[in-house]
Amino acid sequence: MPVLEVSNLSKRYSGVAALSDVSLSATAGEIHAIVGANGAGKSTLMNLISGTVSPSSGSISLDGKNVRFANPQAAQSMGIATVYQEFSLVPQLSVARNVFLGREPRNRFGLIDPARLMADTRALLSKYKIELDPAAEVESLSVAQQQMVEIARALTYASRVLILDEPTAVLSLREQENLFSIMRRLRDDNLLILFVSHRLEEILNIADRITVFRDGRKIETLAAAGSSISEIVNRMTGRERxxxxxxxxxxxxxxxxxxxxxxxxxxxxxxxxxxxxxxxxxxxxxxxxxxxxxxxxxxxxxxxxxxxxxxxxxxxxxxxxxxxxxVVYLTEDRKRDGIFSGLDLVANATAAALPDLAQGGIRNRRAERDRAASMLERLHLVAASLSLPISKLSGGNQQKVVMARALLTHxxxxxxxxxxxxxxxxxxxxxxxxxxxxxxxxxxxxxxxxxxxxxxxxxxxxxxxxxxxxxxxxxxxxxxxxxxxxxxxxxxxxxxxx
Missing domain, CATH: 3.40.50.300 (P-loop containing nucleotide triphosphate hydrolases)
Incomplete structure (x- = not known):
């Protein structure tokens, strides 16, 4: 019996379908890769499974029982842990506090037990060969090290399903291999790992099966063994590579x-x-x-x-x-340094070019929208509207908006x-x-x-x-x-x- 199964799952935002009638199953002891172009529905599916959003229709089942999560905490309580592409750490706290945030060990007075917290964190990091100092403040870490803190936190849950959304995007080759070793050990311990990545070479290296999405729909599930990058790309894009x-x-x-x-x-x-x-x-x-x-x-x-x-x-x-x-710099950390999460796509794309678009020192909203629309079309942005907050886009589409901002400065x-x-x-x-x-x-x-x-x-x-x-x-x-x-x-x- 599959540990996780989704049936006819759909999600719509203001009438726009982000995911349409998707059905798939995955078993314990499997690394199941989810691939597709930006806007294909991968993140939407992960958000539904992790309880971040609720489906418009369809069902999710664990071990054959239908489940419906009101929030991510409900999903975690049933054994679904998620490591998101964008970080959710508290920069001012230590690695140890972030790893066990909200679940820190307490002494008999109900206060956090620092010695035990450090010991538990060291034991976890040592077990999975993650080279981090438990006492270091997260804001002092590199992006790659912060990603490893996110992964360590997910491993503290008694999980049956672990969702990894682009976990290797900022890791070195050595860190990637260490992560893959962790993933293989977890798989051998009968965990189901849902692995979202755009790096097809690593997917063929680590995954057991691959499910391809395009335009919010499931295209096919195939075995990783015997598959090629060209074959996967053809299914993702609907055209030859x-x-x-x-x-x-x-x-x-x-x-x-x-x-x-x-x-x-x-x-x-x-x-x-x-x-x-x-x-x-x-x-x-x-x-x-x-x-x-x-x-x-x-x-x-x-x-x-x-x-x-x-x-x-x-x-x-x-x-x-x-x-x-x-001299224009395109940052590696779009969440912290690149996007204005509460503003729409036009504002994010034109933020650095406003003086060039103004008339007599006054903002020209039409010029801003026209220039943003032209550049984002050139970059093939996938978005229902330019009025959407950038936080509603997938990570890849957010990156295109940040790229558009850099290009608009000439x-x-x-x-x-x-x-x-x-x-x-x-x-x-x-x-x-x-x-x-x-x-x-x-x-x-x-x-x-x-x-x-x-x-x-x-x-x-x-x-x-x-x-x-x-x-x-x-x-x-x-x-x-x-x-x-x-x-x-x-x-x-x-x-x-x-």
Missing amino acids: ALPKQPAPVQENAESYTIEYKSSGDPQTIRIRCGEIVGIAGLVGAGRTGFARSLAGLSGRNGAVRIERDGKTLSLKSPRQAMREG PKLLICDEPTRGVDVGGKAEIHDILRGLAAQGTAVLVISSEIEELLSLSHRILTMRDRRFVAEMPARQTSEKDILMAASGAAPAKETS
């Missing part, structure tokens, strides 16, 4: 940016030509985001940076000054930190095409990505960072994933940039 495109050649006489960066050791100098896409690789903690934030006028403790464009030093004392110089040097995090295969191709198009028009583009395959297919050159220094520079067309990983991990001799 296109081959990756090559970036346009860079003009020999193109202007260039000279970047002097100092974070540890002696200053380093790198150059990027207008019309060039340069990828930045490295393991989590290598210093890539610190470098990117420095370029955008967010230096703080991340390091010192100076940029020249053909001999002219640019002023980068603040993000506003950086944007005036044409950047001269665009720094993209994980630009396709949480974006489906089709959406990735669209964003890649946008970046290639910008480069072809003369924009210099820096791309930070944890997906080495993405860097290899998108970039002209790839710079690799380790310990907050650039240690290797390689032409993308003559480089392999192994070359980059060897340089990033220190297993190969460093080939430092000048």
Whole structure:
């Protein structure tokens, strides 16, 4: 008997169908992957199963018994735990407090028992080989470390069903492998894991079965063994997978940016030509985001940076000054730094371009809507209305809105930190095409990505960072994933940039 079964499940918002007549079943001791393009219905299905929203019609059953959850706490009480793509941590509290939030061990006076809390957290982290300090404040952790706190918290529940929504999006390869080891142990302990991911390579590596969604409907469930990426993409998109495109050649006489960066050791100098896409690789903690934030006028403790464009030093004392110089940063953490969750799509897309869209210093709402609509159409946004709050969109579609905001500023040097995090295969191709198009028009583009395959297919050159220094520079067309990983991990001799 399936541990989880949904029958004819549908969800509508204001008459718009987000999920239509979906039926599927999953068994204990299984890793069941859920895949589909942004807006295909994956997140809606997970929200229904986890009790975040209620279905418009259809049913959910656990162990053959129909259930209906009033809220996520009700689902948790029946053994369904969820790790969401967007974090729900309390930044000011410790790792231990976040892991056991609301369920902390108490002493005989009813007060939190700090010693036992720390001991229980250390035991949990040790059991699953999660390298975190229980006493560390969450706000001091990297995005990847915060993701591991979310996963650790889910493991504290006596769960029969564990939902993982894009858990590897911000993890290094080593952390991904550790997570996969955890998932396999949980599966062997007879847990059902519902695994949502856009990374099809890892799905084929870890999943037992795969269910494909498109346009709010279930398309097919197939065995992972024997399936191919092209086969899955064809079902997701309804069309044949296109081959990756090559970036346009860079003009020999193109202007260039000279970047002097100092974070540890002696200053380093790198150059990027207008019309060039340069990828930045490295393991989590290598210093890539610190470098990117420095370029955008967010230096703080991340390091010192100076940029020249053909001999002219640019002023980068603040993000506003950086944007005036044409240096635009696309953040990796859209929830914390990228979106205005209570505002609609137009406001989010045009927030950085309002001075250009105003007339005589007065906001031009029509111009804002027209420009936002045009750019979001170009990025193939899936949304029922531009008046929707951005918080109502899937993570991938939120990322497209943040990308639209960056593009509407007409950047001269665009720094993209994980630009396709949480974006489906089709959406990735669209964003890649946008970046290639910008480069072809003369924009210099820096791309930070944890997906080495993405860097290899998108970039002209790839710079690799380790310990907050650039240690290797390689032409993308003559480089392999192994070359980059060897340089990033220190297993190969460093080939430092000048």
